[in-house]
Amino acid sequence: MLVKTRGLILRNTRYGETSLIVDIYTRELGLQSYILQGARKARARMPAGLFQVMTLLDLVVYHQDKASLKRIKEASVAHHYRHLQHDVRPNAAGLFLIEMLRSALPHQEIHPGLFDFLEEAFLKLDDEGTPLTVSLFDTLIELTGWLGFRPATPTSRGPAFFDLREGVFCPHPPPYPEYLLPEVAELLAERLSGHARSVYVASGTRRLLLQGLVDYFRLHLDHFKPPRSTPILHQVLAL
Numbered sequence: 001m002l003v004k005t006r007g008l009i010l011r012n013t014r015y016g017e018t019s020l021i022v023d024i025y026t027r028e029l030g031l032q033s034y035i036l037q038g039a040r041k042a043r044a045r046m047p048a049g050l051f052q053v054m055t056l057l058d059l060v061v062y063h064q065d066k067a068s069l070k071r072i073k074e075a076s077v078a079h080h081y082r083h084l085q086h087d088v089r090p091n092a093a094g095l096f097l098i099e100m101l102r103s104a105l106p107h108q109e110i111h112p113g114l115f116d117f118l119e120e121a122f123l124k125l126d127d128e129g130t131p132l133t134v135s136l137f138d139t140l141i142e143l144t145g146w147l148g149f150r151p152a153t154p155t156s157r158g159p160a161f162f163d164l165r166e167g168v169f170c171p172h173p174p175p176y177p178e179y180l181l182p183e184v185a186e187l188l189a190e191r192l193s194g195h196a197r198s199v200y201v202a203s204g205t206r207r208l209l210l211q212g213l214v215d216y217f218r219l220h221l222d223h224f225k226p227p228r229s230t231p232i233l234h235q236v237l238a239l
Contacts, residue, residue, distance in 0.1 A: 003061050008055075018039070020039040026059070089237060097139060099228065151169075151216070164180065165219055184209050
């Protein structure tokens, strides 16, 4: 069966001397793996360079439910990024998000709305008009909603801690170490509300929020592996 779909490249792996295996999150089929025979040959019809991580492609694929590795009939670039795959700062943010997605996305679950959200998220990372840390924080927070464990909105004003295990704001720290301190929890609350008030946020606070969000995913998703690129992101974005 031939299926037309759009896809986001999550991983590419060399296979044999000339072939490639790619993991693609697709709009119509969910997370799928495809084999591209001869993609690394000099005159390949669909060359390996077309399947760089983060690329958004328009695809026509052969789909069989029982096949673990499927095949691609046609592929073309859906969006040509201006900065994301070439400039150091957006590239670091994009690769970090890709690592998060590889651990977080449900395998083969079809969710067109989630795909549309992720497509827009990568286009925002490519947009120089939006601060990268803002785009990254907002994407991770909204992703928790799509995956079913969005943090609860704070119900009272004033300083509060954020309980990472329960996903709630609370006036006192919980009796375990998985929580955010009030200044970090306040930044999270602002991003949740969509009404950020902070004109300047210290780099240490941004770093703690990023680590807190990674921990939040780890606590709420089975088999979640924290991204290895986190130290690089800290350095490149001055977190």
